[in-house]
Amino acid sequence: MKQTTRRRRLSALAIAGLACSAALTACGSDDETSTTAADELGEMEGEVSILAWPGYVEDGSNDPAVDWVSSFEEETGCQVTSKVYGTSDEAFNLTKTGDYDVIAASGDLTLRMIAADQAAEVNTDLVPNYDLVFDFLKDQEWNTVDGKNYGVPHGYGANLLMYNADVVDEPTSWSVVFDESDQYAGKVTAYDSPIYIADAAMYLMATQPDLGIENPYALDEDQLAAAVDLLKQQRENVGEYWSDYLKEVSAFKTGDSVVGTTWQVIANTIDKPNIKVTLPEEGVTGWNDTWMISSQSQNVNCAYAWLDHIEDPEINAQATEYFGESPNSQEACDFASEGFCETYHAGDQEFSDQIWYWRTPVAECLDGRTDVECTDYSDWTKAWTEIKG
Structure with missing residues (x-):
């Protein structure tokens, strides 16, 4: 060996x-x-x-x-x-x-x-x-x-919010795919990966400050549980999860999906005037x-x-x-x-500063806390399996 x-x-x-x-x-x-x-x-x-x-x-x-x-x-x-x-x-x-x-x-x-x-x-x-x-x-x-x-x-990019403007009024918050997702039941889409838990944590960081989330990749057990609960609630309204971007392209073209997380290149590929992207007020994750x-x-x-x-x-x-x-x-x-x-905001640091770039969750909290152990990627993987059922 x-x-x-x-x-x-x-x-x-x-x-x-x-x-x-x-x-x-x-x-x-x-x-x-x-x-x-x-x-x-x-x-x-x-x-x-x-x-x-x-x-x-x-x-x-x-x-x-x-x-x-x-x-x-x-x-x-x-x-x-x-x-x-x-x-x-x-x-x-x-x-x-x-x-x-x-x-x-x-x-x-x-x-x-x-x-x-x-x-x-x-x-x-x-x-x-x-x-x-x-x-x-x-x-x-x-x-x-x-x-x-x-x-x-x-290269780098953001996980933006994409929506069908014929169906969805221009959103300013990720609430449209979380707390308010029931109005688009069956037509919400989300990225299929444990790292998507960070998107929920980022939203909770802004909407439930009492949880004490300061970094969406640094979640203790209680914070992870809150994100999991939110994603289980969202799961009831998700039509499909995607990891192959062509799958999301097809779903938005057919109308099977009308709102959800996306990449700029997906919107460009769809190339329809009613399919738009936005950067919500809570920020975005990215890579x-x-x-x-x-x-x-x-x-x-x-x-x-x-x-x-x-x-x-x-x-x-x-x-x-x-x-x-x-x-x-x-x-x-x-x-x-x-x-x-x-189009891709190259060199735009103000845009980049709104991106929580993907990081690997580890037990040593990325937000600097030393009084608690954070959940690691294996915990997130188990949680994602639980979320999807």
Whole structure:
């Protein structure tokens, strides 16, 4: 079984002891894994395996016009193999196999990987394009622990409220899918994941302040119970839950759904004047995905090369626009289609400040409380099963 080396603080001597040569270059070993960061890069290994959301690693096979893998292979000599996943839970299980060098992880996965020693610290000095990334995406709770970066930001987006204006008056609050959802019984839709519990907690944070919720990802047992009760109440009026966005596109086009949580790209895909999105007064949840390097990677140099490639403004613009999310730098907007960055609020920190970005719930409360133990992701997973029945 592979052994994991974990360090909170590393001196230069300790780093030297872990390096595979006197030059302190990044390396892989068949005998152990390491969560420590590379000090400098060495010769490319010739291959890299990537685990990512659909649409993040395109090589032209799905659409000849959509390809940012081939240029990477030509420039680095690193041949790419990739696998897509459908949920963060699936990705977490796949990372444990050690088959992947690089993982594109949402905030409900990153801390799980770090806690399980499945992610290596990333030396951002070895990713030159990292300097261009919006500052408000750097050094955040979902990509940085104890001052150590465990990846580089990709794109980001918000879980907005979508509604059919022919049926629903313009809502200003998430109450339309929670406390007032019975008026649209059977036609409410919601995201199908335990992390959706945070949406309910965010709503309760604003509407029931006595619960003391300060961070929707930091819930003690009583706070989680309150969110579960609200979601069970909502469940009576939900027509369907979605994780595949095409499922929601179809439901809104047919009228089977008239209100619910969504992504901007879904509204764009539907492209009907009566289907609108809004950012409610309580705020929204959202995501900022992180490119991480596996602690079991045998191709660390190619992994770093991929991180810098996908951070390149031109490449990042292609990838994020294809997926339907904001790019990670202002420079990327120079390569995006006209109006794209405005639609997705790229670089708009005021908009970003209203997003509670996905984070992994852990027992050590993310809101700083030390007098109580918070519920972790496994608790949320059990609760979600209970909610859906």
